[in-house]
Amino acid sequence: MLYRSPAYRIFTWLNYCFLTLTAIVCLLPLIHVLSVSLSGKAAASANLVGLLPVDFTTMSYKATVNNMHFTKALLISVERTVIGTFISMLFIALGGYALSKDERAFRGRTVYVWIFLFTTLFGGGMIPSYILVKSLGLMNSIWALILPGAVAVYNMILLMNFFRSVPKELEEAALIDGAGHFRTLFSIYLPISLPAIATLALFTMVGHWNSWFDGMIYMTNPDKIPLATYLQQTIVQQDLSNSNVDLTQVKNNYSGQTIRAAQIFIGALPIILVYPFLQKYFVKGIVIGAVKE
């Protein structure tokens, strides 16, 4: 009854309007970039483009795809994302499985857990890590982008908790049938925790795709930088360092806003494509991770 009071009805209408507006505001920048990337050069550099393309053209996408540096960086990003996600998931699954056993079955488990957890509380910092990678000889190697962050401790703990919810009877049955731990993990645990694995894999992929700082400090050879670093260097730094204009920058300015917008949009596209799959699971994953046992 009280829900039908006039005041509450007015509130409901305002609420719906407000929520719709806020949600749209979250998408505006992406829509703007997309429309700039599909607009004519003149209209874009005169800032005439709002949320719809002006003088529709796909020129900027053609130019971007034909840009050697861009495609090279794109390939490196794909490479690091594929290899990095595979290695990360493999190590996390192995570690998460072992740590999901209790102390009686796996003496030393608690020590291992603390070794992992401490790294989430404290770190050596940017400079010692840089010196380490440099002295390991990993500069300009794709492994510098993959190995340092391969063991994501939060993901491993999440997976550990997930494995713990698997009924004990399954493992016992496998043991009786003569399966070892590796066999049990790969033929029983992994198949039944596929949704959890897929979620973590998607998160890891997004992380790799978006990661730019490691590419900036570890890759001194411009031919080896991943796409995120390439975008950071051409899009962000160009805007800010107007004072020391050099030839390449003049060229960049000439090629203009539409190409930059196209590059930004291509950079964001994989995330947008993966997002619907991500969204299906991450809410659950976060809530499970936050409210434990």
Next chain:
Amino acid sequence: MNTSTETKEATLLHTGLRKKEKAGNLKRAWPLHLMVLPAILLVIVFSYVPMAGAVIAFQDYKPWNGFIHSKWVGLEHFRTMFEFPDIRQVIWNTLIIASMKIICLLIVPILFSLLLNEVRSIVFKRTVQTMVYLPHFLSWVILSGVLIDVMSDKGLVNQIIAFFGFQSVFFFGDGNWFRVMLVVSAVWKEFGFSTIIFLAALSGINPSLYEAAEVDGANRWKQTLHITLPAIVPIISVVATLSLGGILNGDFDQVFNLYNSLVYDKGDILDTYVYRTGLVGTKYSFGAAVGMFKSVVSLVLILITYRLAYKFANYRIF
């Protein structure tokens, strides 16, 4: 006498059993040790070795000398650090920017989830959620490319401002505006994602509480005040407490991609400072000292806040 021999025998038997058990355990457990091995090795190399490498904060580290032959200088870098007015400003910037973000990213998501909780239509709710979570997954590289474009002196926003007859605003060139931009853009990116935990708490409230309140004649506003809010106070206090551990974390990715030399005085944070002086300026030891200061203070804060969250909200992280 008799009893003591008995216990002795029992203990002997017991240790014998334990030994046997231990051997059996090791036999069954070695694949488990093997499984943890890759992850442990990586963590030792890429997390613990840099922690040990942080000793260069007490040295005058030169790359060609290595850790072993570099000169030890004790606490000198830390002394310079606190005598340097630059750093005091940087710490101050970090504290202001981080605390403004923490406060706004607590209030906005709570209000937003309360409003979203009033929505009956599940389709509408899901659609809004899908849209507001998206910015969380885009990187600051992408977002700053867009932001700098839209907020530039001839960009979309300034055109609107000019349309209403106001002076155009130099959002990324003025220190005070820059801080505001940092907070606003961080809230814009993360508020949606931060609602997840509050929405989960809201959906866990027992519906019969609302029914009872309605019978008692409480309207929706009264119900929000007396049922909804008290029900989510525990999770709010946990989130608030835990976020204090990040008070020295201004978000490197965001600041680095948005700032420029015009706003260093008000926008430079500890991480960007370490990068510029330590890595780019190759003052490795000094940079490591500043970084260590941040890590140690953060560690202490995190341990305190975990303790507080456990004591007052009975929330266990580990």
